Amino acid sequence: MKALFLGYGRMGSAIGNAWREADLVEQVIAVDPGLPNCEQTLVYPTLEAVPPEPFDIILVAVKPALVASALAGLGEALCAQAVVISVAAGIPLAVLEQALQGRCPVVRAMPNTPVLVGAGCTGLFGGSRLTVAQHQLVGRLFAAVGSAHWVDRETQLDAVTALSGSGPAYYHLFSEALAQAGVALGLPAELARRLAADTAFGAASLQRRPEADFAALRLAVTSPNGTTAAAIEVFDQDQTLRALVLRAATAAAVRSQELSRGE
Ligand SMILES: NC(=O)C1=CN([C@@H]2O[C@H](COP(=O)(O)OP(=O)(O)OC[C@H]3O[C@@H](n4cnc5c(N)ncnc54)[C@H](OP(=O)(O)O)[C@@H]3O)[C@@H](O)[C@H]2O)C=CC1
Numbered sequence: 558m559k560a561l562f563l564g565y566g567r568m569g570s571a572i573g574n575a576w577r578e579a580d581l582v583e584q585v586i587a588v589d590p591g592l593p594n595c596e597q598t599l600v601y602p603t604l605e606a607v608p609p610e611p612f613d614i615i616l617v618a619v620k621p622a623l624v625a626s627a628l629a630g631l632g633e634a635l636c637a638q639a640v641v642i643s644v645a646a647g648i649p650l651a652v653l654e655q656a657l658q659g660r661c662p663v664v665r666a667m668p669n670t671p672v673l674v675g676a677g678c679t680g681l682f683g684g685s686r687l688t689v690a691q692h693q694l695v696g697r698l699f700a701a702v703g704s705a706h707w708v709d710r711e712t713q714l715d716a717v718t719a720l721s722g723s724g725p726a727y728y729h730l731f732s733e734a735l736a737q738a739g740v741a742l743g744l745p746a747e748l749a750r751r752l753a754a755d756t757a758f759g760a761a762s763l764q765r766r767p768e769a770d771f772a773a774l775r776l777a778v779t780s781p782n783g784t785t786a787a788a789i790e791v792f793d794q795d796q797t798l799r800a801l802v803l804r805a806a807t808a809a810a811v812r813s814q815e816l817s818r819g820e
């Protein structure tokens with residue numbers, strides 16, 4: 558299977574490298590004006606420079622504002638047998654289909670950066686022209702770099718973006734804050750960094766077990782009148798943390814809706 562990537566920055570290269578390392582695609586070709594050739598990936602500066610051969614998958618991973626113009630340049634020779642996947646936040650299927658003028662079936666995907674280590678999760682929504690076989694292929698491609706989840710309504714992708722698309726940054730921010738707190742409490746910076754990372758990994762591993770109940774996992778750490786209770790009381794004072802998380806996720810979802818209107 559051959560894959561063409563339009564945009565090979567952080568998200569495009571994370572997915573391209575992961576698919577190649579998992580032997581899901583034999584050849585990855587990328588179009589990206591700013592990049593030199595990477596090992597095992599042929600990078601062209603423009604779409605016009607790509608030899609006119611058919612691709613099975615064309616993944617567009619440019620900034621949302623550039624998606625329509627990047628797709629408009631896709632000629633019949635490249636996309637005759639392809640499924641086009643857009644990972645751009647907010648850009649609706651209707652815009653993608655219009656840019657392609659019906660040349661190929663389209664899927665919207667909202668992955669996240671842990672695809673780099675095979676631990677991503679991706680929300681998916683397919684257009685009406687997608688065949689059952691193509692639906693299965695796209696699901697398999699994203700499941701191979703983490704987990705893949707089809708949503709029923711396109712608007713749900715705004716919530717997926719707010720939760721798991723942007724979500725890794727929220728956890729990284731919390732780890733930054735926790736490591737800084739460790740240093741303020743007297744630990745060497747490298748030890749605080751390591752403890753924050755290992756704690757995030759351990760907690761996530763517990764959360765991922767089947768039937769895991771997040772509240773029960775929290776309570777298992779929280780001895781009555783103990784150290785955790787003292788910290789949770791601060792987080793939960795007037796629902797501070799939960800209210801903040803809701804505000805932050807809502808801001809992300811609203812931004813996704815704005816992007817869909819081209820704002
Ligand atoms: N980063 C993330 O965690 C996630 C990102 N996304 C989505 O992925 C998309 C890309 O984001 P991200 O990878 O972070 O951004 P990057 O800026 O890292 O990557 C975009 C790349 O596209 C290149 N580019 C610009 N114009 C074109 C063009 N016409 N044709 C081909 N390549 C072009 C850019 O080059 P140059 O820099 O020189 O302009 C850049 O290298 C966005 O739409 C975003 O919404 C989705 C989920 C998660």
Ligand SMILES: O=C(O)[C@@H]1CCC=N1
Nearest residue numbers: 645646718722723724
């Ligand atoms: O911040 C963004 O807009 C992109 C989409 C989800 C993660 N990064």
